Amino acid sequence: MAETGRTDRYHHGDLRQTLMNNCLKMIEEKGVSGFTLREVARISGVSPAAPYHHFKSKTELLAAVAVMGFEMLNEAQRKIYEQYDDPVLRLSALGKSYVMFAVNHKIYFHVMFRADSEVLWKNRQVMNVANQALSYLENTIRELFPKTAADDDSHFRATVLTCWSKAHGLASLWVDGPLKSVESGKLDLNKLVDLIFSRSVLH
Amino acid sequence: MAETGRTDRYHHGDLRQTLMNNCLKMIEEKGVSGFTLREVARISGVSPAAPYHHFKSKTELLAAVAVMGFEMLNEAQRKIYEQYDDPVLRLSALGKSYVMFAVNHKIYFHVMFRADSEVLWKNRQVMNVANQALSYLENTIRELFPKTAADDDSHFRATVLTCWSKAHGLASLWVDGPLKSVESGKLDLNKLVDLIFSRSVLH
DNA sequence: TGTACATCAGTGAACGCGCGTTCACTGATGTAC
DNA sequence: TGTACATCAGTGAACGCGCGTTCACTGATGTAC
DSSP: OOOTTOOSOSSOSSHHHHHHHHHHHHHHHHOGGGOOHHHHHHHTTSOTTGGGGTOSSHHHHHHHHHHHHHHHHHHHHHHHHHHOOSHHHHHHHHHHHHHHHHHHTHHHHHHHHTTTHHHHTTOHHHHHHHHHHHHHHHHHHHHHSOOOTTOOSHHHHHHHHHHHHHHHHHHHHHHHSHHHHHTTTTOOHHHHHHHHTSTTSOO | OOOTTOOSOSSOSSHHHHHHHHHHHHHHHHOGGGOOHHHHHHHTTSOTTGGGGTOSSHHHHHHHHHHHHHHHHHHHHHHHHHHOOSHHHHHHHHHHHHHHHHHHTHHHHHHHHTTTHHHHTTOHHHHHHHHHHHHHHHHHHHHHSOOOTTOOSHHHHHHHHHHHHHHHHHHHHHHHSHHHHHTTTTOOHHHHHHHHTSSSSOO
């Protein structure tokens, strides 16, 4: 089982990254619940104890993968943010980009929002990087609802949450399967994403 | 470990339902990945082989729980559907009810949309009952966009999907944890749900 | 009402299995002098 | 440039564990006559 860049040196050289990549591969093949540390080690050509020099536990490997996913998402959102000046256009573009991230990086999305979720969201690093992702949306919407002293801000927060929910919901429905099953054959995702993030659709 | 209505008869009487209830309890305590057939049997006061007289496999137990969840959701949606005449009011009420179902039946929601999702959505019974849930939304939106011969229906479908995504996304963010972490302290869910499913919020 | 018998819904032991993690270890690498 | 030594990143065996599922079985139940 030849692996990515694997040499036969005693020291692997980049085991940390290799483990993370093979973790993603394994989840792709067997689902999050089918992922095991031992097999990832095996696939990576290394003994079952080796990963423990890079991650404190199985959960920490997953957290590291989640953080990497958020960093990729952040990068995508940042690019969109800088590309558009008009906040309304930017808003749709951010939404589309969020959904497209989920569609094109299904496994990352799974690890970020599905695997071990109770534990994951207590990890400080995960929270920071997730907050960063949200900030592009928040900044954009803030331009549309400048803060006033008297304002209790609930309109602003509701708008943020509505946009996030719309994008996250579409991403979830697509990634988790119901959309493919329930609406199978009826949809062209790209076209729909355009419509959904345009202003014309009700709400 | 005294169990719900357990007597010491050889025949349990309602083992099928007991297994499903304890499955939910166990997932609540240990998460979907911590759920095992053997322990559910143990908790139900029955040997490890007994569940196999009621479910073909562990997966089939989960599918049965998912179906039950969808039936509850359907029932809730049906009530709302019948309660409102105006399609616009009905639309917000359906959305709120969807989110509230997820919040109040977190575990069902998890089993319906998270556990074993690749397998689950190939189960015919699951697909039927999920389609039923969607139909209340579809019928309501159809009233707002009556079908015309020339129409390619994409506007209708986009609207259905937007509404579903918004509700499903909010439910997911709440149930999976990010909302609690990222926005912790900042939100009053009930108030936000009202705002989000009112017309005034952008998109 | 009694009885023979089929069927239903349990038991308990066993199968093969792979898991996460720890341990004492050792080979490879980098650094100070 | 060479050498002593600390540290890093592996090994391989073992730990204790519980899992999903199958098997031959048996006690309980319902039904036809």
